[in-house]
Amino acid sequence: xxxxxxxxxxxxxxxxxxxxxxxxxxxxxxxxxxxxxxxxxxxxxxxxxxxxxxxxxxxxxxxxxxxxxxxxxxxxxxxxxxxxxxxxxxxxxxxxxxxxxxxxxxxxxxxxxxxxxxxxxxxxxxxxxxxxxxxxxxxxxxxxxxxxxxxxxxxxxxxxxxxxxxxxxxxxxxxxxxxxxxxxxxxxxxxxxxxxxxxxxxxxxxxxxxxxxxxxxxxxxxxxxxxxxxxxxxxxxxxxxxxxxxxxxxxxxxxxxxxxxxxxxxxxxxxxxxxxxxxxxxxxxxxxxxxxxxxxxxxxxxxxxxxxxxxxxxxxxxxxxxxxxxxxxxxxxxxxxxxxxxxxxxxxxxxxxxxxxxxxxxxxxxxxxxxxxxxxxxxxxxxxxxxxxxxxxxxxxxxxxxxxxxxxxxxxxxxxxxxxxxxxxxxxxxxxxxxxxxxxxxxxxxxxxxxxxxxxxxxxxxx
Amino acid sequence: xxxxxxxxxxxxxxxxxxxxxxxxxxxxxxxxxxxxxxxxxxxxxxxxxxxxxxxxxxxxxxxxxxxxxxxxxxxxxxxxxxxxxxxxxx
Ligand SMILES: [Zn+2]
Numbered sequence: 001x002x003x004x005x006x007x008x009x010x011x012x013x014x015x016x017x018x019x020x021x022x023x024x025x026x027x028x029x030x031x032x033x034x035x036x037x038x039x040x041x042x043x044x045x046x047x048x049x050x051x052x053x054x055x056x057x058x059x060x061x062x063x064x065x066x067x068x069x070x071x072x073x074x075x076x077x078x079x080x081x082x083x084x085x086x087x088x089x090x091x092x093x094x095x096x097x098x099x100x101x102x103x104x105x106x107x108x109x110x111x112x113x114x115x116x117x118x119x120x121x122x123x124x125x126x127x128x129x130x131x132x133x134x135x136x137x138x139x140x141x142x143x144x145x146x147x148x149x150x151x152x153x154x155x156x157x158x159x160x161x162x163x164x165x166x167x168x169x170x171x172x173x174x175x176x177x178x179x180x181x182x183x184x185x186x187x188x189x190x191x192x193x194x195x196x197x198x199x200x201x202x203x204x205x206x207x208x209x210x211x212x213x214x215x216x217x218x219x220x221x222x223x224x225x226x227x228x229x230x231x232x233x234x235x236x237x238x239x240x241x242x243x244x245x246x247x248x249x250x251x252x253x254x255x256x257x258x259x260x261x262x263x264x265x266x267x268x269x270x271x272x273x274x275x276x277x278x279x280x281x282x283x284x285x286x287x288x289x290x291x292x293x294x295x296x297x298x299x300x301x302x303x304x305x306x307x308x309x310x311x312x313x314x315x316x317x318x319x320x321x322x323x324x325x326x327x328x329x330x331x332x333x334x335x336x337x338x339x340x341x342x343x344x345x346x347x348x349x350x351x352x353x354x355x356x357x358x359x360x361x362x363x364x365x366x367x368x369x370x371x372x373x374x375x376x377x378x379x380x381x382x383x384x385x386x387x388x389x390x391x392x393x394x395x396x397x398x399x400x401x402x403x404x405x406x407x408x409x410x411x412x413x414x415x416x417x418x419x420x421x422x423x424x425x426x427x428x429x430x431x432x433x434x435x436x437x438x439x440x441x442x443x444x445x446x447x448x449x450x451x452x453x454x455x456x457x458x459x460x461x462x463x
Numbered sequence: 464x465x466x467x468x469x470x471x472x473x474x475x476x477x478x479x480x481x482x483x484x485x486x487x488x489x490x491x492x493x494x495x496x497x498x499x500x501x502x503x504x505x506x507x508x509x510x511x512x513x514x515x516x517x518x519x520x521x522x523x524x525x526x527x528x529x530x531x532x533x534x535x536x537x538x539x540x541x542x543x544x545x546x547x548x549x550x551x552x553x
Contacts, residue, residue, distance in 0.1 A: 213552035
């Protein structure tokens with residue numbers, strides 16, 4: 001049916017269309033070449049200049065192309081020619097090229113921020129694309145910082161964008177930050193947030209910080225205009241096991257999208273010389289209930305460890321040690337149970353070929369269980385098991401063993417989760433409770449369903 | 464000692480504290496004069512699970528940050544208390 005629609009005339013029209021597109025590409029390339037030639041002298045100067053100073057030549061005049069390009073923001077009295085020139089003469093460093101970094105970067109570039117640096121050590125993965133909106137399917141496996149640089153380049157060729165494919169650490173943070181006027185915290189982990197905070201205090205740079213998880217977002221501008229730094233508010237890092245990351249907690253893509261856009265807005269206002277809205281204020285965004293709340297914060301804390309009057313942190317420290325967790329939002333592997341209480345996915349595969357089958361208990365949340373689960377597994381979420389008066393586990397296990405005619409023997413129960421952490425917690429919790437009631441052997445699966453997918457069944461989905 | 468009376472305030476829980484408290488908001492009775500430490504004690508005594516992040520929270524009354532430096536705070540019925548842990552995802 002569809003094929004018969006492609007007549008000779010349609011083929012012709014299609015070619016015409018392609019020709020038009022090619023012409024457009026040639027036109028754009030010519031413009032870029034032109035631009036390159038105009039900037040050649042400037043580029044040469046840059047490469048030899050000291051990185052300590054602003055590495056851009058000051059822009060003192062708008063070209064006709066600039067006037068046309070930025071006309072809609074240029075006519076805002078709050079921006080005007082003065083503001084637009086200020087934007088071109090401002091450099092912004094984005095740390096994190098993910099859900100916050102993508103929208104922030106592209107709005108900064110669109111607005112004409114002169115120089116944008118992007119730091120990230122990750123590569124683009126398929127499960128980034130629902131929220132890290134600049135990365136594309138074609139760029140899976142490529143560096144995230146490079147991907148953002150390409151997008152910026154495609155949108156606004158006059159913006160100088162420098163990708164840094166590296167992990168920010170205590171040695172490289174200060175020299176890097178000193179080269180930029182405004183720093184954006186678009187990171188996804190506690191350790192890098194403290195590192196970036198301390199580096200910005202030491203280098204005396206404003207830090208526009210945002211974060212997002214599930215349906216919630218937070219935004220504030222630290223170390224600016226007498227306002228607090230991150231440590232003034234949160235002197236101690238949270239215990240690592242209480243920190244939820246996007247991979248475990250989930251996040252709706254548009255939430256970091258909104259928070260990252262707000263970071264760009266604050267940076268643009270700061271660059272243009274306008275009063276920023278969230279210095280010494282914390283914005284709380286709740287996307288589920290639809291509310292923005294703004295909390296008036298404290299000024300700088302006199303006895304703050306880094307920005308106070310007599311700071312104890314005078315150079316960057318080991319943030320992994322300080323936070324008890326590394327600089328990534330990847331998951332920790334817990335070792336709660338002794339090795340004899342654990343089996344590998346290969347061993348599980350063998351057990352599933354024997355009779356009687358072990359009872360498979362999947363302790364993930366119901367929403368995860370619905371995404372995918374092993375055949376014949378039953379779902380008893382960890383949250384249920386952890387309730388002190390819970391009886392659902394014993395009841396369900398009894399039920400299943402009766403229905404399978406296993407009641408007379410020692411029942412073998414294999415506990416499963418996504419990565420092999422929650423399954424250990426579940427067994428730890430059940431050990432004391434179970435022994436007296438029914439004769440069971442509890443084993444947990446190392447690496448959980450994620451390992452199952454990698455080592456046993458490649459068709460089992462990963463999320 | 465002055466007699467204290469109780470007032471009804473609305474407590475809002477954000478981010479991790481919402482999971483741990485198991486609720487997004489609730490109305491509770493608190494003394495009308497409290498320090499930030501006492502307020503935090505009262506809230507974390509209601510929800511023991513919050514003790515794990517007790518040192519990683521900020522408190523705000525009617526959208527104003529409070530801390531031990533704020534001294535004794537006067538509360539009235541209908542006041543709104545926000546319990547805010549940091550979010551770190553991105
Ligand atoms: Zn501070």
